[in-house]
């Protein structure tokens with residue numbers, strides 16, 4: 001029933017079959033892309049101790065050890081998972097600490113024993129273990145690698161769930177995914193500030209059914225205050241697709257483009273969602289073509305922090321045929337505004353221009 005798999009430079013056993021919770025130990029081959037990216041980012045951070053909090057087969061931790069040189073601690077509450085983790089550690093001839101604890105209890109044991117990197121890769125959202133991770137991570141230059149698969153709440157399909165989980169209001173716009181990504185980062189920032197600590201998104205992205213954040217810690221109140229300066233709200237006009245960030249006391253009454261009613265989302269992160277220098281390092285630290293593609297796309301996106309426009313949606317709204325993306329971007333740039341593509345949408349344009357059709 002177990003099969004031998006290989007990812008990057010690491011061989012390991014995992015159950016074959018469809019990646020569902022019904023597997024004796026969870027393993028999803030489709031997430032290999034994210035594990036390749038995570039290895040590249042871990043390499044850029046230069047090693048140390050890494051916790052794989054929800055390890056499953058142990059593959060994330062194993063790859064951190066073998067391909068990025070980390071000392072690892074692998075944890076999973078499931079006895080079947082721990083049995084398989086032991087087998088995989090032995091097969092790879094690495095030394096690793098293995099634990100079978102609840103994620104939060106596990107993380108709390110590192111309270112006075114700061115670690116360099118913590119990966120939380122759950123079914124659902126990392127947010128239920130986030131506070132515990134903050135207590136364990138080192139306060140300067142630590143790396144949090146976080147998965148959230150709850151795209152429905154974050155993208156506005158279940159508003160109440162998003163409010164409970166992230167204390168934020170999502171919105172069902174054509175760029176709902178970007179709002180989801182920004183709500184996630186914003187929630188992390190707001191949960192971190194109380195410790196006079198800050199987190200900064202060095203890389204974040206959405207792919208299919210999941211969001212993934214890579215946050216770097218910085219110590220001290222000055223940086224924590226600076227971080228909170230990036231928390232904002234979003235106002236959106238469903239009539240003309242205008243959108244803008246606003247602090248609550250600066251909410252606009254009406255749409256500045258068409259005078260229509262404005263809806264809102266947030267609080268959310270209105271700053272950059274990746275560090276351009278880290279993106280360049282990712283390019284150096286991996287040979288994976290798709291990882292390189294994502295890293296250079298995400299780097300280019302950091303020029304503009306306003307959510308992208310979906311050309312398809314905008315042309316439908318204006319009842320005109322959809323123009324070619326490259327032509328439209330050229331036209332926007334000729335008008336002196338910025339225009340880039342986005343990894344979040346094939347027909348998306350990120351620009352500091354007002355609705356441009």
Ligand SMILES: C[S@@+](CC[C@H](N)C(=O)[O-])C[C@H]1O[C@@H](n2cnc3c(N)ncnc32)[C@H](O)[C@@H]1O
Nearest residue numbers: 026027054055056076077078102103121122123
């Ligand atoms: C999505 S899987 C991890 C997949 C793995 N990281 C990978 O890349 O293949 C989530 C894992 O968390 C474990 N788990 C669920 N709840 C937990 C908890 N409260 N504490 C510890 N482990 C938990 C499950 O047994 C499962 O193996």
Ligand SMILES: [Zn+2]
Nearest residue numbers: 237240255258
């Ligand atoms: Zn409007």
